[in-house]
Amino acid sequence: xxxxxxxxxxxxxxxxxxxxxxxxxxxxxxxxxxxxxxxxxxxxxxxxxxxxxxxxxxxxxxxxxxxxxxxxxxxxxxxxxxxxxxxxxxxxxxxxxxxxxxxxxxxxxxxxxxxxxxxxxxxxxxxxxxxxxxxxxxxxxxxxxxxxxxxxxxxxxxxxxxxxxxxxxxxxxxxxxxxxxxxxxxxxxxxxxxxxxxxxxxxxxxxxxxxxxxxxxxxxxxxxxxxxxxxxxxxxxxxxxxxxxxxxxxxxxxxxxxxxxxxxxxxxxxxxxxxxxxxxxxxxxxxx
Ligand code: SAM
Numbered sequence: 001x002x003x004x005x006x007x008x009x010x011x012x013x014x015x016x017x018x019x020x021x022x023x024x025x026x027x028x029x030x031x032x033x034x035x036x037x038x039x040x041x042x043x044x045x046x047x048x049x050x051x052x053x054x055x056x057x058x059x060x061x062x063x064x065x066x067x068x069x070x071x072x073x074x075x076x077x078x079x080x081x082x083x084x085x086x087x088x089x090x091x092x093x094x095x096x097x098x099x100x101x102x103x104x105x106x107x108x109x110x111x112x113x114x115x116x117x118x119x120x121x122x123x124x125x126x127x128x129x130x131x132x133x134x135x136x137x138x139x140x141x142x143x144x145x146x147x148x149x150x151x152x153x154x155x156x157x158x159x160x161x162x163x164x165x166x167x168x169x170x171x172x173x174x175x176x177x178x179x180x181x182x183x184x185x186x187x188x189x190x191x192x193x194x195x196x197x198x199x200x201x202x203x204x205x206x207x208x209x210x211x212x213x214x215x216x217x218x219x220x221x222x223x224x225x226x227x228x229x230x231x232x233x234x235x236x237x238x239x240x241x242x243x244x245x246x247x248x249x250x251x252x253x254x255x256x257x258x259x260x261x262x263x264x265x266x267x268x269x270x271x272x273x274x275x276x277x278x279x280x281x282x283x284x285x286x287x288x
Contacts, residue, residue: 025126227265
């Protein structure tokens, strides 16, 4: 069966009485080159265990199964169970778990399903939960690589550089934990139903250690969020409001680290945020 042939997909889904759910981000691939190329880019071999989120009817799952040691596919929509039972016949190394990926204990799951294998993620993500899913995957600390298709706008935000309109707190969070790469775009015409937006495949590779060593990672992300919550304001105003500190105190910290007190957070790199956070840390702890 060709799992990306439009007519075959229609016939398969009609046979099982399946109806697409918009709220579950169900846009299935109908161009064979796409799942093949995504799986190719994921860097798989028999030593790797792949977590797939949202197998749909299994077109990417099949490609992952050919290349990896083991595949675990987590699918929220139980109505796809009989479909996947049919399409994944013969994919012996695939296990399908029906449930919400956001409700899984990922470290426990990885330990149980991928013993002795290098865990990675490869998926065409449901776009409505991209940010919480990527956050959970990164925070789990389990995965060497995450190769995913997401909305192009979100891909650009994740990989953005300082001083660009796309640059923000979520991109900095991802870049703190991972090296980020944009791989290729996929047009709406490659899906059924067609989404309104272009998609992009990205690869995130876990860093051995953060790009800079700082004093307090939790404070660093409070600083970053405060800076971007009010990105039109100067950093002094944004940090003073977001962290409940006096403007003079924040200004002193910036000047101490050699920054113009009128600077905006959106032009600062992760190293700059880390340096400012270290100074704020000293200030906060000196006040205690
Ligand atoms: N992999 C298939 C493909 O490329 O054609 C389908 C991808 S479709 C964009 C997203 C899939 O994720 C759907 O099958 C949807 O039911 C599933 N899904 C949505 N939310 C989910 C969640 N929270 N946990 C697990 N699967 C989810």
